[in-house]
Amino acid sequence: MGRRNRIGLVLLALFLLLFPLIGKVPGFSHYLAIMTVVGLTAMISMGLSLLMGYAGQISLGHAAFYGLGAYASGILTAKYGLNPWPALAAGALLSAAMAVVIGSPSLKLRGHYLAMATLAFGEIVFIIFSSWYQLTSGPDGFGGIPRLSIFGFSFDTPLKNYYLIWGVALLMLVFLLNLIHSRVGRALRSIHGSEAAAMAMGVNTAWYKIQVFIISAVMASIAGSLYAHYVRFISPSVFDLNFSIKLLMMVVIGGTTNVWGAILGAALITFLPEWLIFLQDFDILAYGLILLLIAMFLPKGLFSLPAVAREQVRRRSARGAR
Amino acid sequence: MTEAAPNHILEVASLTKAFGGLVAVFDLDFTVPRGIIKAIIGPNGAGKTTLFNLISGLHPSDHGRIVFGGRSIAGLKPHQVARRGIARTFQTVELFREMTVLENVMVGRHIRSRRGAVSLGLKLPGTRLEEKVIRDKARYFLDFIGLGRKAEEEAGGLPLGEQKLLEFARAMAAEPELLLLDEPAAGLNETETENAAGLIVKARETGLTILLVEHDMNLVMNISEEVMVLNYGRKIADGAPDQVRNDPEVINAYLGVDVGDA
Numbered sequence: 001m002g003r004r005n006r007i008g009l010v011l012l013a014l015f016l017l018l019f020p021l022i023g024k025v026p027g028f029s030h031y032l033a034i035m036t037v038v039g040l041t042a043m044i045s046m047g048l049s050l051l052m053g054y055a056g057q058i059s060l061g062h063a064a065f066y067g068l069g070a071y072a073s074g075i076l077t078a079k080y081g082l083n084p085w086p087a088l089a090a091g092a093l094l095s096a097a098m099a100v101v102i103g104s105p106s107l108k109l110r111g112h113y114l115a116m117a118t119l120a121f122g123e124i125v126f127i128i129f130s131s132w133y134q135l136t137s138g139p140d141g142f143g144g145i146p147r148l149s150i151f152g153f154s155f156d157t158p159l160k161n162y163y164l165i166w167g168v169a170l171l172m173l174v175f176l177l178n179l180i181h182s183r184v185g186r187a188l189r190s191i192h193g194s195e196a197a198a199m200a201m202g203v204n205t206a207w208y209k210i211q212v213f214i215i216s217a218v219m220a221s222i223a224g225s226l227y228a229h230y231v232r233f234i235s236p237s238v239f240d241l242n243f244s245i246k247l248l249m250m251v252v253i254g255g256t257t258n259v260w261g262a263i264l265g266a267a268l269i270t271f272l273p274e275w276l277i278f279l280q281d282f283d284i285l286a287y288g289l290i291l292l293l294i295a296m297f298l299p300k301g302l303f304s305l306p307a308v309a310r311e312q313v314r315r316r317s318a319r320g321a322r
Numbered sequence: 323m324t325e326a327a328p329n330h331i332l333e334v335a336s337l338t339k340a341f342g343g344l345v346a347v348f349d350l351d352f353t354v355p356r357g358i359i360k361a362i363i364g365p366n367g368a369g370k371t372t373l374f375n376l377i378s379g380l381h382p383s384d385h386g387r388i389v390f391g392g393r394s395i396a397g398l399k400p401h402q403v404a405r406r407g408i409a410r411t412f413q414t415v416e417l418f419r420e421m422t423v424l425e426n427v428m429v430g431r432h433i434r435s436r437r438g439a440v441s442l443g444l445k446l447p448g449t450r451l452e453e454k455v456i457r458d459k460a461r462y463f464l465d466f467i468g469l470g471r472k473a474e475e476e477a478g479g480l481p482l483g484e485q486k487l488l489e490f491a492r493a494m495a496a497e498p499e500l501l502l503l504d505e506p507a508a509g510l511n512e513t514e515t516e517n518a519a520g521l522i523v524k525a526r527e528t529g530l531t532i533l534l535v536e537h538d539m540n541l542v543m544n545i546s547e548e549v550m551v552l553n554y555g556r557k558i559a560d561g562a563p564d565q566v567r568n569d570p571e572v573i574n575a576y577l578g579v580d581v582g583d584a
Contacts, residue, residue: 175443182442182449183428183435183456186421190429193418197489200378200412201496202404202433211439 001177008260009174016166020159032162036230038270039165043172043223045250045262047216050176052248053257054188055212057107060244061118064125065095065217067239069224074234075135078144085150088225095221096214103213108206114213122244129236141235148229161230168226169263172219176259179215188212253294255301264302331356331500331531332377337386339369339376339555346372348555350386354500354548359522359532361542364552365575370535371413373552374502377533378410379403391499405433409493410502413535415485417492419478423469426477426488427460430495434459463495467521483514487521494525501525503534507541519545543567551575 023032072091076082106113130139148155155161190198191205250269254261276283332354339347347369354360362370375381379400388396464470467487507515536542549566551559559569
C-alpha cells in the first residue's frame with residue numbers, strides 16, 4: 001500500500017489511541033462520544049469515497065444501509081434474543097443482497113441511475129422503519145439492545161466502545177488501502193481513465209462497479225450494527241435522506257478518490273456543529289459558509305490543501321522574481 | 323489448445339454494421355492466417371476502425387460471423403473478447419492518463435491475474451506473489467518497448483510517440499494471440515515509425531498474429547505479409563502487398579490519390 005500510507009496509518013492509530021486523554025480536560029468530556037460517532041461515520045464515508053472516487057457513482061441511500069445494519073442487529077438481538085455477532089453478519093448479508101438488487105440494473109447502464117435508484121431505496125427503507133410497527137416499533141424506535149461482548153469481555157463503557165469502533169474503522173481503512181493498491185484498484189482507476197481501454201484490457205467494468213457498491217453497503221451496515229450496540233436504542237430519524245446527503249458532503253469535502261479524506265470529512269462534518277455552538281442561532285449559517293468556502297477554493301477536497309498552498313507560494317515567488 | 327489449431331486464427335464472414343443510414347461495414351468476408359502481420363488500408367471512413375470495434379466487441383454487429391480460434395466471438399462483451407485472447411490499441415490514444423506508465427502496463431496483466439476484491443483487501447496468502455508477478459511481467463513489456471526508465475512517470479505526460487508505444491506495451495502485456503493495432507504510426511516522425519515497425523515485427527516473432535490499420539504505406543508494405551483494402555465498408559482487394567499494390571481497382575480508389583503523402 002505504499003510507505004506514505006503505512007506512516008499515515010501509524011500516525012492515525014497513535015492519535016486515536018491518545019485522543020481519549022482530551023476527555024479528561026474539563027469541558028471536553030463529551031469529545032469521546034463525538035469521536036466515537038466520527039468512527040462510525042468514517043466507516044460509511046470511506047466506502048462511499050471508494051464508490052464515488054473509484055467507480056464514479058453517487059449513492060443517496062447509504063443512510064439506509066447504515067439503518068439496515070442497525071435494525072437487523074437491534075431486532076434480532078433485542079426482540080429475538082440472537083447473539084449480536086451473527087445478527088451483525090445477517091445485517092451485512094441483507095445489505096449486500098440489497099446492493100446487488102439495486103446495483104445490478106443501474107450500474108450496467110451509463111450515467112447516474114444509481115443515484116436515483118438509491119434515493120428511492122433510501123425512502124422505502126425509511127418508510128419501513130417508521131411504519132412496520134410489529135418489527136420496528138415505528139417512529140419512536142425501541143431500546144433494550146444488548147452490549148457487544150467477545151469471549152466474555154463486555155464492551156460496557158464508552159471508552160471500550162470507542163476503541164472497538166475505531167479498531168473496526170482502521171481495519172476497514174487497511175482493507176480499502178490494500179484493495180486500492182491491487183489489480184482491482186488499478187482496474188477501477190483504469191475505468192476512470194478510459195472505459196473503452198479498460199474494457200479492451202479485459203476489465204468487466206459493470207461487475208467492478210457493482211462490487212464496489214456492495215463493499216460500501218456492507219461497510220455501512222457493519223457501522224449500523226456497531227451503532228445499535230453502542231447506543232442500545234434506535235429510531236428511524238437517524239437514517240433519513242438528510243444523513244445520506246451529509247455523507248456525500250463528507251466525501252466531497254475530504255476529496256473523492258482519497259479514503260483518508262473521507263475520514264477527515266467525517267470528522268469535520270461531525271465536529272463542526274459542536275465548534276459553532278457559540279454562534280447560537282447563526283451556527284447553521286456559518287456551517288453553510290464554511291462548506292461553501294471549501295467547495296469554492298478546494299474543489300479537490302481538504303487533502304489538496306498542502307498542494308494548493310504550495311502552488312500559491314510558487315506563483316507568488318515567480319511573480320516576485322520578475 | 324487440445325485440438326489442432328486451425329490455420330486461420332480469425333475468420334470473418336458477411337459482417338455488416340450500419341450506424342443509422344450510414345453503412346460502415348458491408349458484407350465483409352476475410353481471414354487472418356495464424357502468425358502473420360496483416361494490414362488493413364483504405365481511405366478515411368472506409369470502415370477500418372469500425373471493423374476493429376466490431377471484432378473487439380465495442381460495437382455489436384448487425385449481421386455476420388466472427389470466429390476466433392475456432393469459436394464464435396460475435397455478441398461477446400469487450401472484456402470477454404479480451405479474455406479469449408484479443409488485445410488492441412486505439413487510434414486516438416486511450417491511456418489511463420492519471421496512472422503511472424508502469425501501472426498502465428500492469429492493467430494489461432488484468433486477464434492474466436485472478437484475485438478478487440475480498441482476498442486482495444484482506445491480503446490473503448498468495449496475493450503478494452501475484453502482485454509481484456504482475457509487476458515483473460509489466461516491467462518486462464515496458465523494457466520491451468524501451469520505456470523502462472519512465473516507469474514511475476504519469477502516462478498523460480508522455481510525448482505522443484511514447485504514448486503510442488505504451489499502448490502497444492499494455493496490449494502486449496495481456497499476452498494475446500491476436501493483436502489489433504489501430505494506426506500505430508499515426509502522428510509519429512520517421513525515426514519513431516521505424517522503431518514502431520521494428521517492435522511490431524519483433525512481437526510477431528514471438529508467435530503473435532497482428533492485424534493493423536495504417537495509413538503509412540511504407541510501413542504497411544514493408545512489414546505485412548497480407549494487405550486488405552477497404553473502401554466504403556467493402557473489401558476491394560486482399561492479398562500479398564505486391565499484388566495489392568498493382569491492383570487497378572485499388573490504384574483507382576485509393577493509392578492513386580493518397581500514396582506517398584503519409
